Amino acid sequence: MRTDVGASGWRIGVIGGSGLYEFDGLEDAQEIAVSSPFGAPSGPVTVGRIGGVGFVFLPRHGKGHRIPPHAINARANIDVLKRCGVTDVLAISAIGSLREEFEPGSFVAVDQFIDRTHGRVDTFFDEGMVAHVSLADPVCARLSGLVADAAQMAGATVHRGACYLAMQGPQFSTRAESRMYRQWGADVIGMTAMPEARLAREAELPYALLGMVTDYDSWREGDHVEVADVLRVMSNNAALARATLLQLAEALPPERTASPIDTALDGAIMTAQAQRDSGLGARLDAICRRVSA
Numbered sequence: 457m458r459t460d461v462g463a464s465g466w467r468i469g470v471i472g473g474s475g476l477y478e479f480d481g482l483e484d485a486q487e488i489a490v491s492s493p494f495g496a497p498s499g500p501v502t503v504g505r506i507g508g509v510g511f512v513f514l515p516r517h518g519k520g521h522r523i524p525p526h527a528i529n530a531r532a533n534i535d536v537l538k539r540c541g542v543t544d545v546l547a548i549s550a551i552g553s554l555r556e557e558f559e560p561g562s563f564v565a566v567d568q569f570i571d572r573t574h575g576r577v578d579t580f581f582d583e584g585m586v587a588h589v590s591l592a593d594p595v596c597a598r599l600s601g602l603v604a605d606a607a608q609m610a611g612a613t614v615h616r617g618a619c620y621l622a623m624q625g626p627q628f629s630t631r632a633e634s635r636m637y638r639q640w641g642a643d644v645i646g647m648t649a650m651p652e653a654r655l656a657r658e659a660e661l662p663y664a665l666l667g668m669v670t671d672y673d674s675w676r677e678g679d680h681v682e683v684a685d686v687l688r689v690m691s692n693n694a695a696l697a698r699a700t701l702l703q704l705a706e707a708l709p710p711e712r713t714a715s716p717i718d719t720a721l722d723g724a725i726m727t728a729q730a731q732r733d734s735g736l737g738a739r740l741d742a743i744c745r746r747v748s749a
């Protein structure tokens with residue numbers, strides 16, 4: 457793995473969502489296939505830098521949008537980013553709005569989640585290695601704030617703080633569901649941030665989610681989301697997303713200081729050393745490298 461990127465100590469893993477399949481503007485960009493003991497990631501990563509900031513880019517649905525939300529191997533994606541030495545993860549997503557004031561075209565720095573997904577593998581840990589990390593604050597406030605600032609500097613309208621309802625999909629929600637999610641206090645909706653955010657925390661990676669509002673989902677009378685709405689807004693927004701990443705590289709503090717999330721596994725693993733499953737321990741070589749070193 458290349459270690460010559462990210463002289464500042466920042467190496468940002470960028471997970472590109474619908475409409476964002478490439479990261480133009482990376483210096484010394486190189487595509488690398490990285491394998492994971494958790495199976496195939498969404499595809500090869502692109503490693504590069506902007507000035508002293510390292511970036512590792514991975515399109516969540518694969519090139520050409522091959523992989524549906526329920527089939528994304530989020531464990532392999534996060535494991536591969538960890539293997540590439542990323543320090544922080546910025547997820548970018550197309551989202552539906554559950555609030556009138558979050559208009560299509562605007563950006564949202566998400567800070568909470570309600571998880572309604574099912575049947576997705578949502579932890580790195582298992583029998584023989586039991587761990588419970590805190591997910592009370594699932595988003596890294598430092599990274600999220602920096603990203604929101606960068607998006608604003610790039611010219612976006614940015615809403616700070618929102619609850620993302622992670623639905624299973626791949627169908628969009630019914631009108632009744634969409635209205636119920638509003639009553640629950642959800643502000644935006646998508647299909648992919650869970651279990652991604654959970655797994656990032658288990659991997660001790662500070663995680664932020666920049667959502668791009670593409671539609672009003674289905675809660676408004678006489679209106680409902682279609683893929684065409686999402687694609688239209690995302691094609692208008694792709695340039696703004698790239699400009700945000702360039703701004704972020706400029707705006708990051710020149711040296712990364714430690715985050716409390718860097719040590720999220722301290723005290724979280726409950727299984728006694730002697731009872732630990734060595735096979736699972738080996739698969740967790742990247743995720744648990746710090747605590748088992």
Ligand SMILES: CSC[C@H]1O[C@H](OP(=O)(O)O)[C@H](O)[C@@H]1O
Binds near residue numbers: 473474648649
């Ligand atoms: C084409 S709309 C549905 C699709 O877009 C979002 O994906 P991502 O978060 O990767 O941008 C949404 O969650 C669905 O997967």
Ligand SMILES: Nc1ncnc2[nH]cnc12
Binds near residue numbers: 646670674681686
């Ligand atoms: N309305 C919506 N529901 C779920 N995922 C989305 N991604 C973009 N818009 C969405």
